Amino acid sequence: MKSHTEYLSFNTDEKIQFVRITEDVEKVVEKSGVKEGFVLVNPMHITAAVIVNDNEGGIIQDYIATLQRLVPYDAEYKHNVGEDNAAAHIWRQLMAHQVVLPITNGKLDFGPWEQVFYCEFDGGRRKRVLVKVLGE
Amino acid sequence: MKSHTEYLSFNTDEKIQFVRITEDVEKVVEKSGVKEGFVLVNPMHITAAVIVNDNEGGIIQDYIATLQRLVPYDAEYKHNVGEDNAAAHIWRQLMAHQVVLPITNGKLDFGPWEQVFYCEFDGGRRKRVLVKVLGE
Amino acid sequence: MKSHTEYLSFNTDEKIQFVRITEDVEKVVEKSGVKEGFVLVNPMHITAAVIVNDNEGGIIQDYIATLQRLVPYDAEYKHNVGEDNAAAHIWRQLMAHQVVLPITNGKLDFGPWEQVFYCEFDGGRRKRVLVKVLGE
Numbered sequence: 001m002k003s004h005t006e007y008l009s010f011n012t013d014e015k016i017q018f019v020r021i022t023e024d025v026e027k028v029v030e031k032s033g034v035k036e037g038f039v040l041v042n043p044m045h046i047t048a049a050v051i052v053n054d055n056e057g058g059i060i061q062d063y064i065a066t067l068q069r070l071v072p073y074d075a076e077y078k079h080n081v082g083e084d085n086a087a088a089h090i091w092r093q094l095m096a097h098q099v100v101l102p103i104t105n106g107k108l109d110f111g112p113w114e115q116v117f118y119c120e121f122d123g124g125r126r127k128r129v130l131v132k133v134l135g136e
Numbered sequence: 137m138k139s140h141t142e143y144l145s146f147n148t149d150e151k152i153q154f155v156r157i158t159e160d161v162e163k164v165v166e167k168s169g170v171k172e173g174f175v176l177v178n179p180m181h182i183t184a185a186v187i188v189n190d191n192e193g194g195i196i197q198d199y200i201a202t203l204q205r206l207v208p209y210d211a212e213y214k215h216n217v218g219e220d221n222a223a224a225h226i227w228r229q230l231m232a233h234q235v236v237l238p239i240t241n242g243k244l245d246f247g248p249w250e251q252v253f254y255c256e257f258d259g260g261r262r263k264r265v266l267v268k269v270l271g272e
Numbered sequence: 273m274k275s276h277t278e279y280l281s282f283n284t285d286e287k288i289q290f291v292r293i294t295e296d297v298e299k300v301v302e303k304s305g306v307k308e309g310f311v312l313v314n315p316m317h318i319t320a321a322v323i324v325n326d327n328e329g330g331i332i333q334d335y336i337a338t339l340q341r342l343v344p345y346d347a348e349y350k351h352n353v354g355e356d357n358a359a360a361h362i363w364r365q366l367m368a369h370q371v372v373l374p375i376t377n378g379k380l381d382f383g384p385w386e387q388v389f390y391c392e393f394d395g396g397r398r399k400r401v402l403v404k405v406l407g408e
């Protein structure tokens with residue numbers, strides 16, 4: 001059995017920002033030497049998510065508009081005492097915050113449109129994403 | 137360590153359709169010979185989800201009605217230029233798109249009501265679900 | 273390769289209740305002897321979720337208020353024939369029902385604010401959470 005762990009690091013400029021990280025994850029998988037296994041991609045912050053979806057600019061705008069409509073950032077929240085990021089905590093849950101990706105023959109075993117994104121919902125700070133490979 | 141990978145394949149007739157796949161996953165687990173481990177069940181398409189929930193027809197109707205109410209399929213979306221499936225991309229995230237299931241003593245380690253479903257949100261095309269077992 | 277499985281057990285008094293279980297999961301990880309691996313934390317009931325988020329009372333109230341606003345418990349649902357918990361099934365999906373946590377150097381590899389919660393959405397009954405460790 002092999003394991004391999006790396007930490008991606010981002011300085012997101014925008015409060016809300018999607019960063020495509022498919023190739024970053026692929027590099028970690030390659031370095032791990034794992035041919036058959038899983039890779040966990042997990043934001044280490046609780047106002048962000050890692051998702052698998054389409055690399056298309058329109059849908060990213062649609063995600064943000066939908067989240068804003070359902071759970072407005074500027075509404076009143078109990079959490080927002082000296083904070084303004086309650087909606088970011090909730091958005092991260094609605095988007096499902098982490099993914100486990102399959103590795104087959106040493107590569108991400110993806111369908112044609114699957115891409116990995118880090119979804120920042122409270123940016124302007126340094127953020128980390130854990131990428132952990134387990135397999136053989 | 138053992139690993140075993142199979143791809144389930146569906147021709148969903150309906151645009152929106154739930155397909156129970158518990159036994160399909162169980163068969164893959166049995167074939168894998170893994171006694172203790174995890175099985176990842178992951179749609180290879182980005183307008184579908186795999187979930188664990190109740191095998192009861194009413195709740196499936198309730199899911200679809202709730203998703204339609206919160207994120208209507210026919211609303212205006214930036215993604216829907218030559219496409220009509222923006223809502224399906226969003227629904228997949230709201231439902232949490234994939235599951236990792238425990239294998240104990242060679243079987244899915246489930247509570248009494250846990251059932252696995254493939255949730256099609258943009259059907260009428262051939263779809264694939266990856267089932268990957270890792271363990272010993 | 274090592275694996276280790278335990279079942280946490282709760283008697284939640286409230287219908288809707290968040291229970292912090294970070295230390296419970298840490299103890300299972302320690303007992304497993306796994307230094308590098310994954311731990312799956314999965315409710316064995318289909319009206320509950322396990323999430324990673326902030327240990328702050330306000331945000332927990334915000335989650336519940338948001339879920340109630342988007343998917344009211346007392347609305348009409350097809351599932352609620354002799355049942356009243358349709359919303360709980362839906363809430364569990366919106367919150368993303370399970371987590372896979374990284375283990376590095378024998379410990380949960382968490383950012384500073386990550387905490388594990390069991391989210392009960394239909395309490396007053398005995399509930400179980402599976403904690404399964406896989407690694408080396």
